[in-house]
Every structure is written in C-alpha cells, then in structure tokens.
Amino acid sequence: MSVTLADIARATGLSASTVSRALSDPDKVNPRTRDRVRKIAQDMGYVPNQVARSLTSGRNDLIGLIVPDIANPFFPPIIKAVQARASAKGKTVLIADVDEHPSDEIQRARVMRKRVDGLVVVSPRTPDDRLDQLAELRPIVFVNREVKGAASVIIEDSEGMREAVEHLTALGHRRVGYLNGPRRSWSNTQRQNAVREACAAHGVDLVEFGPFEPQIQAGVRAADLVHASDVTAVIAYDDMIALGLMARLNERGVRVGPDISVIGIDDSPMSGMAYPTLTSIHVPGSEAGARAVDIVLDLADTAGDAEPSVVQLETRLIVRSSTSPVRER
Amino acid sequence: MSVTLADIARATGLSASTVSRALSDPDKVNPRTRDRVRKIAQDMGYVPNQVARSLTSGRNDLIGLIVPDIANPFFPPIIKAVQARASAKGKTVLIADVDEHPSDEIQRARVMRKRVDGLVVVSPRTPDDRLDQLAELRPIVFVNREVKGAASVIIEDSEGMREAVEHLTALGHRRVGYLNGPRRSWSNTQRQNAVREACAAHGVDLVEFGPFEPQIQAGVRAADLVHASDVTAVIAYDDMIALGLMARLNERGVRVGPDISVIGIDDSPMSGMAYPTLTSIHVPGSEAGARAVDIVLDLADTAGDAEPSVVQLETRLIVRSSTSPVRER
DNA sequence: CTGAAAGCGCTTACAG
DNA sequence: CTGAAAGCGCTTACAG
Numbered sequence A, B: 001m002s003v004t005l006a007d008i009a010r011a012t013g014l015s016a017s018t019v020s021r022a023l024s025d026p027d028k029v030n031p032r033t034r035d036r037v038r039k040i041a042q043d044m045g046y047v048p049n050q051v052a053r054s055l056t057s058g059r060n061d062l063i064g065l066i067v068p069d070i071a072n073p074f075f076p077p078i079i080k081a082v083q084a085r086a087s088a089k090g091k092t093v094l095i096a097d098v099d100e101h102p103s104d105e106i107q108r109a110r111v112m113r114k115r116v117d118g119l120v121v122v123s124p125r126t127p128d129d130r131l132d133q134l135a136e137l138r139p140i141v142f143v144n145r146e147v148k149g150a151a152s153v154i155i156e157d158s159e160g161m162r163e164a165v166e167h168l169t170a171l172g173h174r175r176v177g178y179l180n181g182p183r184r185s186w187s188n189t190q191r192q193n194a195v196r197e198a199c200a201a202h203g204v205d206l207v208e209f210g211p212f213e214p215q216i217q218a219g220v221r222a223a224d225l226v227h228a229s230d231v232t233a234v235i236a237y238d239d240m241i242a243l244g245l246m247a248r249l250n251e252r253g254v255r256v257g258p259d260i261s262v263i264g265i266d267d268s269p270m271s272g273m274a275y276p277t278l279t280s281i282h283v284p285g286s287e288a289g290a291r292a293v294d295i296v297l298d299l300a301d302t303a304g305d306a307e308p309s310v311v312q313l314e315t316r317l318i319v320r321s322s323t324s325p326v327r328e329r
Numbered sequence C, D: 001c002t003g004a005a006a007g008c009g010c011t012t013a014c015a016g
Helices: A005-012 A016-024 A031-042 A050-057 A074-090 A102-113 A130-134 A158-170 A188-204 A217-227 A239-249 A285-302 B005-014 B015-025 B029-044 B050-057 B076-086 B102-114 B128-133 B157-172 B188-200 B216-228 B239-251 B285-302
Strands: A064-069 A092-097 A118-122 A140-143 A151-154 A175-179 A207-211 A234-235 A262-267 A279-282 A310-314 A316-319 B061-068 B093-099 B118-122 B141-143 B151-156 B175-179 B205-209 B233-236 B262-264 B279-282 B312-316 B316-318
Touching: A005 A016, A005 A031, A005 A102, A005 B015, A016 A031, A050 B050, A064 A102, A064 A285, A074 A092, A074 A118, A074 A285, A074 B093, A092 A102, A092 B076, A092 B093, A102 A118, A102 A130, A102 B279, A130 A140, A130 A279, A151 A285, A151 B233, A151 B285, A158 A262, A158 B118, A158 B157, A175 A188, A175 B175, A188 A207, A217 A239, A217 B005, A217 B076, A217 B233, A239 B061, A262 B029, A262 B175, A285 B061, A285 B233, A310 B102, B005 B015, B005 B239, B015 B029, B050 B141, B061 B076, B061 B102, B061 B128, B061 B216, B061 B285, B076 B093, B076 B118, B076 B285, B093 B102, B102 B118, B118 B175, B118 B285, B141 B285, B157 B233, B157 B279, B157 B316, B175 B216, B175 B239, B205 B216, B216 B233, B216 B239, B233 B239, B285 B312
Parallel strands: A064 A092, A064 A118, A118 A140, A140 A151, A151 A310, A175 A207, A175 A234, A234 A262, A262 A279, B061 B093, B061 B118, B118 B141, B141 B151, B151 B312, B175 B205, B175 B233, B233 B262, B262 B279
Antiparallel strands: A279 A316, B279 B316
C-alpha cells in the first residue's frame, strides 16, 4: 500500500498532527522540524491522499467543468482558458463531456459535486424546467446561458449579428438564410432573435432553415436545402454547420463567395483554414471561461452569500473570404 | 449543509449501517426496509458523499483520462469512446488536458490517482527517463506509446504507411516529403521509421522536414518549405499539419491534388470536409480508447498481479482527393 | 511549537 | 435482517 501520514509520524517520531502541519501548513511548525519531515516524506515517496484530505478539510482544489461536446471546436479554447486561469489560482480542472446529451448534465454534475470546489457549466442544454436542479449544485457558474438566480457569463449575440447583417447588406444581399441550431437551445434562441431583429432593421428578407445539430454533417444536409432556395447569403448557427455547408457546396460546384456568401459563428480555429476562409462572428469563449473561473472561486470562498453576478461579453464580425458582393443575375 | 446518512438514520429510526446497505447493497436488507429508506432518502434529497464513500471503500467508480491536447481533433473521438465504454461499465470519466506540456502529465496523474480507479494516458510525451514514474501510478494503461512493464494499446503505423507509399508510387511519385511531428514524440519515431522503410522498399526518394508541432499553424509554415523543394507528394505527421499545409498551398495558388499530393495521418473528421478532401491514414483511436478502458478496469479488479497486456491495432489508408497522379513536367 | 482527541461521512466485517 | 464498533487518512480546534 501507499505511504500514509501515520507511517511518516512513526518514522520521524512525531505526531501525525505535526507531520500534517509540516506538509500543508508550514508556518505553524518549527522550520527544522518542517525540513526534516519534508525530507523523510520525500524519501518515503509520500503522496497525500487527496480523498482523505477533501473529506476532512472540505476543500478539493478542483474545479469541475461540464461541456456539451469537446469535438466541437468552439469548446477547446474555452476549456484551455478555464485550465489556465484555474492553474494560476492553484486549482486543477476536471472535465466532463456530456456528448450533447442534456439529460446527463445534472447527473454528471452531481457525481462531480462533492469532489470539486465549484462547477462551471458551459452552454447547458438542460431543459428550463429542470434547470433549477442544476443551479442548486452551488457554487456553480453558467457560461452561455442565463439562469435566474444563478451566476453566469453570457455572450451577447446581437452586436455581432447586427454587424453580419450590415456587412451582407453592404454587399448587396437582400435575401438571407439563417440555419437554426438545435431546437430548445438557449443560444439558438438568442441568435435567432438577433438575426430577426437585424434583418428587420435593415429591410432584409429572412428565410429560416433547420433546426440543425451543431455538427459538420448537419451542414452538409443544409447545403442542398439552401441551394434549392433563392437566398444569396447564409448565416449559420455555428462554424461546424457552416463548414459542412461549404464542403457540400464546393462538391456541387457552387463557389462559396462568388455564388453564395456564408457566415459562421464562433470564429473557431478552423475558420481561418477552411476553403475559402470563413467569415465568422467571433465569440469570446476564452474570456468567458476565464471569467467563469474567477466567479466560481469567489462563490466558493464567500459560501454563496454574495449575490450571483452576471457578466455580459460582446461578439463581433471577422470578415474573411466566404462573403462577397451578391452576384448579378 | 447537505443531508447525510446519519440524518436519514435518524429520520427512519434505523442505524446508519442499515441505511447504508439499503442504499448501496440492496440485497442485504429486508425489501420493505429498503423501499422505506429509499423513499425517505429521496424525499430528503439525499446525495451520497462520494468522497467519503471513496475513502472507506477504496472504490471511486471513476476513470482518469489524460490527453495532450483536446483541441487536436484526433483526441475527441478517443475521449468519446472511452466515455462510452466506461459508462457501459458504470464508471464515469474525468478528463485532464495537459495542453501539450509533457511535464504536467505526471503531476496531473498524481492529482487524479487517488480519486480514480485507474488511469488511461493517451500519447504521453513524458520523456523516457521519467516514464517509469508515470507507470508506477497503477492501474494505468498507455495508449499510443509502448512502455516496458506497463499495459498499453499501441497503434502500428507501418501497414498504413506502407499503403500510403505504395499508393503514391502507383500514382508515379518518386520523390516524397515527410513532415516530422514533434521532436522526441514516440509516435513520430514510429511514423518516421515506417516511412523510411516503406520508401526504401519502393525505391522512393524521401526528403524529411520538421520537426513540427501537431498544429495547423505549423502546417502553414511547412507549406512554403515544401513548395520550395522538389517533392511531388508529402506525407504529414498528422491531419492538423496536413490541413495547415493545404490551406497555405491553396492560398499560394498551388492546387493540392493536381500540383502536389498530400497525405495526412489520423483520418480525423475534418479530413472528409477539407478542400480538397484529404487522403489520410486511418488510426483506430476509438477502438484504442475502448480497449484501454477494458484493460484498466481489469487491472483495477485484479489488483495488478496480472501481467500487463499489450494490444496492437492496425492502420490503413483512406484515399480521397488530395492525392493525384504526378504532374508531367 | 507540539500532541491527543475528535471528527469528516461513509462502509464493512463481526455479532446477534 | 439489523446494529454497534472500528476504521479509511487526513485536518483542526483545543490544550499545554
């Protein structure tokens, strides 16, 4: 078996209490004793049992992060930002991928709950009527979804969407498609409202398609629907859908840019590498992740009596080659 | 505070022992008692404290998974396969992304060690001379790296690489480039050896470039080096590098396929969506992940007296549009 | 600065 | 089938 505190106490002739302090609260112990204990602990290959430490101290030095689908390139940058920020504060991050199964979110969160000091849940798809069950698992912060009474970092889609529609209008487009994201997705509701408002404001006809899952294959399917319609430009719920759309249009000999303009959302790393490069609405995922960590650790410290903060972040349009002037007919 | 076992014992008038059994070992208790306990526990919103449970039982029902970089599309399918397999066996997966910092692997593994029943480490970059420190943290299984004395699931690159070189030869290519992966990467050593052997066997001239990190940007950088050389085809260490390479060649007006052939490795989801679609060597990541779970849970049960198993999986070439007959000069 | 004691919330032989 | 007791490996007031 592994070496325990008691083993070290025996080896040093000290009490377990002192050994414990020497190792985790160095100021409360004689420097000489501390050094001796640490050396012996090291020699014996002692590794504290975090489980026992957690049970007794209530601290885990761990943050739980729940994401819908790590295969979607929108999430890795968020995850990395969360890790970077957590690490700067001496915490480690445990990630759970719920694989787009909303029903798993609550269950996975419960499993994690006692093992972590706080939870960060990104883009939860848990239905409204069960959301409070999730929110109860405090300290918890939601990213990309507003939950009443709970802390959250939300991304305001309207500015980026306004810029996108304005950009298309300037290029002469008058009939624009929107590819809806998943049914009941909070994000999609935001984006759908934003695109409707922006189109109305600019006198642009809006044609909606979908819902589509945020996956490349769904974009491939969308391509033929879009091609059969009379829109000259399309805004997709996210880059995944936009990339699938472009791949299929390429395959059918439709030139993205000259023949039809495409705009994605997320500005994921692939958007600059696609062919043509994809005009996309930048969503500040990394910033959102970092802010979420700050908030959740704050909540963990203040035991939740602070009033839940809601942080808003803005989006903006990044123009690349997939949008061009409307083609004359 | 949350509801504890003791609270339920009080509420039901039973002992903590009985309540514990009713909840987690139902056969050892009177069915009537069991149902009553469960109902009351449910009503009181009881959630077992997993930390306490782990400390006393030694089981965590958790598997730790360590990956180098979740942003690299090679890993998500592996992660999902691990989760699916683990879930089928009643375990939950905790993921740690070490962000391509090899030095973090051991540390992260140690943090996880006591909280999980076993570790799966994918494509570790830990240097050879510290690898035994990692391997000591049993039960542990390595994926995509052979570690002496430890269980592993390794991917045999030679067959796929042989097919790739054969394919290029059939298309008339006689001078082929290989873009090396990261220095000191075990995978790259395998692939480098495989491509050298295959080229030698087919009388093909091999020109090596790199090392390159497995990232799109590195591929972009590689493109200009390749273009300045006289190779007519390139095999890249992985799809990320190949995708960056193609993007930059497209940008420079070089037609991938007709002008230069490109082969990636991993057959990641993007390879079918890139332009042109990318010929790639399929690496059975999902299968590797599933097998790793089986092995690590076996090890956890048998307390490590079984001799570590080494599973080998094969690769094969998937031909798409990025490879064409060599252009006449 | 150090030690003895209690306790974190659960599980598990051991009796009955 | 049920209960009392011990214990998992730590931490942390409380004394001294």
